[in-house]
Amino acid sequence: MGIEFNGVCYETDENGYLINLDDWSEDLAKILAEGEEIDMTEEHWNIVRFLRRYYDEYQIAPAVKVLTKAIAAENNMDKKAASEFLYGLFPKGPGLQACKVAGLPKPTGCV
Incomplete structure (x- = not known):
């Protein structure tokens, strides 16, 4: 399985996740997002950059719980608002x- 982009085939697992993490680029991320029907905004990029860091x-x-807590702290919102924000983006x-x-x-832990 894989994704073809700019004449290169990037290997993915059966769920569409990149096999080689070093293959990632912001341009490839846009293709991955399109496959998920996501229109990338700066808010999406902030989450993606947080995850990569x-x-x-x-x-x-990070587990969703960890991600939610971090986003709540970064944006001065409670966990419920952060969760709604994240689910609004993804x-x-x-x-x-x-x-x-x-x-x-x-x-881990996601089915």
């Missing part, structure tokens, strides 16, 4: 969709 530091994608699940667009592995 987190992964660089911990070598794992309606099929912020962990699943945001990690896919960020070029990260499927988060």
Whole structure:
């Protein structure tokens, strides 16, 4: 399986997540987002960049609970508002969709 972009085929798993994390680029992220029916805005990019920084530091994608807590703190909102904000950006699940667009592995605990 894979995604073809600019004449290059990028390998993905059966769920569409990149196999080689080093293949990721912002241009490829736009293609991944299109596949998820997401129109990338600066708010989407902020989440994607947060996820990539987190992964660089911990070598794992954050659980949705961790992501929600971090976004709440960064945006001075309560966890419920942060959760609604994240689901507004990534309606099929912020962990699943945001990690896919960020070029990260499927988060642990997500089915």
